Amino acid sequence: xxxFHLSDLHIGLKLMNRxxxxxxxxxxxxxxxAAGGEKPxxxxxxxxIYDKAVPSAEAVEVFDQFLEKLTKAVPDAVIMMISGNHxxxxxxxxxxxxxxxxxxxxxxxxxxxEEEYIEKVILQDAYGNVNxxxxxxxxxxxxxxxxxxxxxxxxxxxxxxxxxxxxxxxIDSDERNVLVSHQFYLPVGKKAEDVERMDSEMRTVGNIDxxxxxxxxxxxxxxxxxxxxPMKVGSExxxxxxxxxxxxxxxxxQQKGVIMVEMGAKGEVKTTVLPLEPLRQVKVVKGTLxxxxxxxxxxYVTVILTDKADLDVIDMxxxxxxxxxxxxxxxREKQRKAxxxxxxxxxxxxxxxxxxxxxxxxxxxxxxxxxxxxxxxVQGVK
Numbered sequence: 001x002x003x004f005h006l007s008d009l010h011i012g013l014k015l016m017n018r019x020x021x022x023x024x025x026x027x028x029x030x031x032x033x034a035a036g037g038e039k040p041x042x043x044x045x046x047x048x049i050y051d052k053a054v055p056s057a058e059a060v061e062v063f064d065q066f067l068e069k070l071t072k073a074v075p076d077a078v079i080m081m082i083s084g085n086h087x088x089x090x091x092x093x094x095x096x097x098x099x100x101x102x103x104x105x106x107x108x109x110x111x112x113x114e115e116e117y118i119e120k121v122i123l124q125d126a127y128g129n130v131n132x133x134x135x136x137x138x139x140x141x142x143x144x145x146x147x148x149x150x151x152x153x154x155x156x157x158x159x160x161x162x163x164x165x166x167x168x169x170x171i172d173s174d175e176r177n178v179l180v181s182h183q184f185y186l187p188v189g190k191k192a193e194d195v196e197r198m199d200s201e202m203r204t205v206g207n208i209d210x211x212x213x214x215x216x217x218x219x220x221x222x223x224x225x226x227x228x229x230p231m232k233v234g235s236e237x238x239x240x241x242x243x244x245x246x247x248x249x250x251x252x253x254q255q256k257g258v259i260m261v262e263m264g265a266k267g268e269v270k271t272t273v274l275p276l277e278p279l280r281q282v283k284v285v286k287g288t289l290x291x292x293x294x295x296x297x298x299x300y301v302t303v304i305l306t307d308k309a310d311l312d313v314i315d316m317x318x319x320x321x322x323x324x325x326x327x328x329x330x331x332r333e334k335q336r337k338a339x340x341x342x343x344x345x346x347x348x349x350x351x352x353x354x355x356x357x358x359x360x361x362x363x364x365x366x367x368x369x370x371x372x373x374x375x376x377x378v379q380g381v382k
Contacts, residue, residue: 001125004035005259007046007182007225008243010086010200011066012059015247015282015300016328021058026279027245027256028066034258034274036073042123043070043077046225046241047084047137047182054088067104080121082136083108084182084225085202089136107134110165111146118169127265130176133169133219137182137226138162158183162211171218176263182225185213187234198228200247213238221261221269229254230273237269246282249302249328253281280326286333289316296323306333 009028013020035043050059070079083092093108107119119134140147140155147164150156156164162183171177184207186192192207213233216222222238228251230242241259246252257273264270285295286304289311301324305311321327352375357363363371 001042001123001127001130001176001263002038002040003042003044003178003261004031004038004040005044005046005223005239005241005261006031006244007223007241008048008084008228008247009045009063010048010051010243010245010247011062012055013051013200013247016249018300018326018328020245021062023245023279025062025065027276028062029069030276031244031258032066032069032073035070035077038260038274039074040077040260041125042132043074043079044132044178044180044223045079045081046180046223047082048086048225049081049084049092050087052086053091071104078103078105078121078123080105080132080134080180081107082134082180082182082225085137087137089142092136105134107136110136110138110143112143113145116146118165125263127263128175130178130263131172132178132180133166133171135165135179135181138165158209159211163215166215166218173218174266176266177219179216179219179222181222183211184209184226185216185222185224185233185238186210187213190234195227195231196229198248199250200243201226201228220263220267223259223261230257236271239271244276245278246300249282249284251282252284252302282328285324289319293319293323298326299324300326300328302328302331304331304333 009024011024013024049063067079081092083089087108089108091108092106096106096108099106105119105121111117121132121134123130123132138161140158140161143161143165144155147156147161186195192210197203216233216235216238220237222233224233224238224240227240228243228247229240231240232238233240239259242254242256243251244256244258246254246256256276256278258276260272260274262270262272281299283297283299284302284304285292286306288307289305292303292305303320303324317330320330353372356371356375360371
């Protein structure tokens with residue numbers, strides 16, 4: 001059994017007001033080409049099909065064309081997708097039963113009554129069944145009729161909700177099982193702060209949406225979505241594939257790809273990352289104005305200027321925009337900031353020079369000499 005693991009297409013996304021339609025169509029065409037070459041038995045999209053809950057007509061058109069080309073490239077493949085936190089669950093769920101007859105499973109809603117269970121799609125190969133459990137993005141309030149509430153009548157935590165939701169499934173451990181899910185799964189023993197998050201991700205205050213990845217141990221492979229950087233969740237076989245296209249400057253020059261999963265007999269799983277090269281990279285170019293201009297390119301670029309001297313703003317902007325037609329922004333390197341980490345006790349007053357050094361960190365020898373000269377001048381005036 002061979003299948004593709006994709007997620008977080010974010011169709012309709014704008015990068016700092018740059019329309020990415022051309023870039024998204026290009027990268028989706030690369031996915032179609034890879035599918036045509038590898039001929040997977042299934043293609044899995046683990047949530048965030050669109051960037052907005054109410055996508056634009058143009059975004060819907062891009063997705064429609066992608067599905068049409070995909071079904072032509074691999075007419076025998078089963079296509080499975082779930083809604084993510086950016087999607088509208090009811091909209092993704094629309095025509096669910098009709099589409100399933102065409103081997104396209106678009107699952108937007110998790111089980112919401114005690115009689116409902118996680119959508120399961122069963123595929124077969126020479127080794128028997130492969131059970132795909134399609135679990136869309138879940139908030140505790142969405143499934144409280146299924147998993148219950150705490151002793152005070154409040155919604156359960158994300159962690160308890162997902163554990164109860166998955167534990168109620170009758171998972172046959174003798175067969176091969178795959179979970180498709182769009183949540184923030186945290187490797188056992190790690191803290192949420194240890195996981196690098198991208199600027200384009202939607203995060204909760206206090207990371208209340210974290211879910212312990214121990215629940216994934218019921219599955220042979222977990223095709224996960226939500227985290228935009230490719231990441232393993234404590235195992236080679238519990239993975240976030242990341243976005244196929246950079247969605248923020250924090251993903252600059254990050255290698256993107258599709259995960260191809262090959263399953264043999266029970267316990268035999270192989271993963272291969274098929275690299276995706278974008279039409280235009282997202283880059284950060286740093287240096288003085290003259291150094292930056294030498295890096296002229298057509299990519300999406302954030303320029304960080306390190307010049308200490310003042311620049312002619314109008315001339316500088318014009319020259320940079322000519323060098324980088326797809327410029328995203330121009331920044332100046334952060335100026336030195338005061339260091340307030342050192343507290344002063346009333347009985348341990350510093351002399352003026354030490355006091356200034358505690359606020360102005362990373363002074364070089366020339367700057368220290370200037371500071372001492374200024375202090376001597378001021379003290380002499382006194």
